Amino acid sequence: MANEEYGATAERRTGTSPGRRAVLGAAVLGAGAAVAGAPGVARAEGRHGHGHGGDLPVPTVIAHRGTSGYRPEHTLGSYQLALDMGADVIEQDVVPTKDGHLVCRHENDITATTDVAAHPEFADRKTTKSVDGAQLTGWFTEDFTLAELKTLRAKERIPGTRQRNTLYDGRWEVPTLEEVLRWAERAGRERGRRVWLHIETKHPTYFRKLGLGLEEPLAKLLRRYNRHRRHSPNFLQSFEPSSIQRLRKLVDAPGVVLLSTANSRPWDFVEANDPRTVADLIKPEGLRWMASYAKGIGPTLDLIIPKGPDGKLLEPTTLVRDAHAADLILHPYTMRNENTFLPADFKKGTDPTAYGDAFGAFKKYFATGIDGIFSDNPDTALLAAADFRAGGSVNE
Numbered sequence: 290m291a292n293e294e295y296g297a298t299a300e301r302r303t304g305t306s307p308g309r310r311a312v313l314g315a316a317v318l319g320a321g322a323a324v325a326g327a328p329g330v331a332r333a334e335g336r337h338g339h340g341h342g343g344d345l346p347v348p349t350v351i352a353h354r355g356t357s358g359y360r361p362e363h364t365l366g367s368y369q370l371a372l373d374m375g376a377d378v379i380e381q382d383v384v385p386t387k388d389g390h391l392v393c394r395h396e397n398d399i400t401a402t403t404d405v406a407a408h409p410e411f412a413d414r415k416t417t418k419s420v421d422g423a424q425l426t427g428w429f430t431e432d433f434t435l436a437e438l439k440t441l442r443a444k445e446r447i448p449g450t451r452q453r454n455t456l457y458d459g460r461w462e463v464p465t466l467e468e469v470l471r472w473a474e475r476a477g478r479e480r481g482r483r484v485w486l487h488i489e490t491k492h493p494t495y496f497r498k499l500g501l502g503l504e505e506p507l508a509k510l511l512r513r514y515n516r517h518r519r520h521s522p523n524f525l526q527s528f529e530p531s532s533i534q535r536l537r538k539l540v541d542a543p544g545v546v547l548l549s550t551a552n553s554r555p556w557d558f559v560e561a562n563d564p565r566t567v568a569d570l571i572k573p574e575g576l577r578w579m580a581s582y583a584k585g586i587g588p589t590l591d592l593i594i595p596k597g598p599d600g601k602l603l604e605p606t607t608l609v610r611d612a613h614a615a616d617l618i619l620h621p622y623t624m625r626n627e628n629t630f631l632p633a634d635f636k637k638g639t640d641p642t643a644y645g646d647a648f649g650a651f652k653k654y655f656a657t658g659i660d661g662i663f664s665d666n667p668d669t670a671l672l673a674a675a676d677f678r679a680g681g682s683v684n685e
Contacts (some may be wrong), residue, residue: 327598328519344483344522345377348677349661352376353623355397357664359452362402363393363462365472372476376667378485378524379473383466384492385501390435391466395446397492400427403441403463411437420495421556429566431499438463450627450642459554466507470514473580483522487620487628487663489547490525493532494557504532508539517542524620527589528556530570535583536614543584543618546570567592571608576615583620593621593657597600602653609658622663624670648673 311484355367371379384397399405405414405428414433417426430438444458445451473484482523490503495559511517517540525536525659526545533544546573551568558565566636571592579586582614594605611618620632625631629641635650647666651673654662665669 307313325351326559337672339601341398345452345485345661346674346678347660348465348655348666349377350674350675351378351380351620351661352667353380353663353665355552356665356667357446358451358453358626360457360663361445361461363395363464364381364443364457365464365468366457366657368464368469368472369476371667374668378487378634378661380487380489380663381466382489382491383503383507384430385400385496385506386430386433386435386438388434389501389506391503391506392430392435392438393469395428395431395491397496398427399430399441399463401446402443403428404459405441408441413664422559431496431501435465437554446586450629452642462516467513469512470516471511474514476523486523487545488525488530490527490532490536492556493527493529493535494560497500504535504539505604506615508536511540511542519543524585526620529555530579530583530624531557531561545585545587545618546579547587547588547622551592571611573615576612576617580615580617583617585620587613587620587622587663590621590654592623593619593654593659598630602632602634603647605657613658620661620663621654624654624662624664624666626666648676652677 304543306325309387310343310479313655322396329658352374354362355364356376357363357367360367361519363412365660368379381393382395383391384394385391394402405411405416411428411433415426416429416432417424418429419425439462440516441460441463442459442519443463445454448455469486473486477484488506488507493503508517511521511523516542519541521542523542524545525533525542527533527536528547530546532682533546536542548567548570548585552566554566556562557563565575569590571577576586588608592606592608597603617633623630624647625645626647628636628638628643628645631645631647631650635646637645651662651670655677656675662670
């Protein structure tokens with residue numbers, strides 16, 4: 290779907306305009322509010338129980354950092370467009386400021402996602418740090434108060450790939466999580482249905498060592514906005530299992546353990562000298578262990594269908610079947626429309642920034658039985674999910 294097609298709807302508060310209906314179709318528009326037993330719509334709760342995602346369709350479309358395929362990521366403009374497109378769930382990553390506020394950034398390093406380098410008053414804040422074992426040079430949220438951070442403006446993170454997104458550079462601030470929760474509350478009232486969020490704690494062990502633990506302020510905000518319950522419209526996610534375990538003691542909202550490559554180790558495991566790798570966690574015993582405190586997993590797509598040396602998809606692994614056997618839902622990441630991000634079988638032409646056959650890739654991933662998927666292009670994902678539902682749900 291062309292970027293321009295949604296330009297007029299980015300700031301729109303309603304999701305029922307004739308133009309949007311024509312673009313997405315009634316099946317997609319109704320997905321978020323589907324009723325039990327509606328034809329062609331699988332229900333997350335019906336498939337996997339535990340009360341999480343009870344009003345979400347399967348496969349669930351999760352707007353990755355908002356609509357980062359069309360707007361600078363983690364901005365209110367990006368989130369609003371995701372809502373206007375009809376995304377089922379909208380993702381936020383949270384990191385802390387120096388004075389303990391949670392803000393929405395994919396990383397604490399804000400060099401690539403804000404105009405901080407153009408602010409001479411912050412030139413002396415540039416520094417080199419080790420974050421989860423990686424040496425990074427730039428500007429970091431934990432070195433700024435919220436008031437200072439609010440003087441910055443967001444910009445496109447990968448302008449070479451998404452040049453059109455640079456049109457919106459400087460338009461939006463870095464939002465706090467509380468601002469997003471207020472926005473979701475207001476939008477939910479206006480639309481008459483809940484706005485689902487997928488909130489990730491970033492580098493929790495790193496920040497706890499700095500005295501900026503993420504879980505307690507996050508739990509406090511969730512309680513303030515009545516999003517701390519078992520049936521609340523949000524998932525809480527982290528690449529560090531201990532963060533989900535900590536949150537499980539503070540709130541009842543469902544947790545999702547994110548999983549990187551098979552040979553990687555969660556950073557809290559590294560810090561605790563836990564030798565287990567992601568490959569261990571996706572074995573049946575590892576899945577049962579995660580199911581003891583989490584409701585789902587968020588694996589990289591390569592753990593669902595690995596790629597061969599030529600970049601083409603191989604046969605699916607047993608992870609979907611094994612995770613479902615442990616009563617875990619699966620929200621893998623991340624589908625994007627551009628050739629550079631797609632498996633080789635679905636690239637088109639030689640321009641890495643051009644769109645490939647994203648619909649073909651979505652079909653392949655949905656056929657494995659995953660419960661949802663993160664996408665930078667939720668409009669494409671919604672149409673692909675509607676196509677998949679029309680063809681029938683996966684029977685396991």
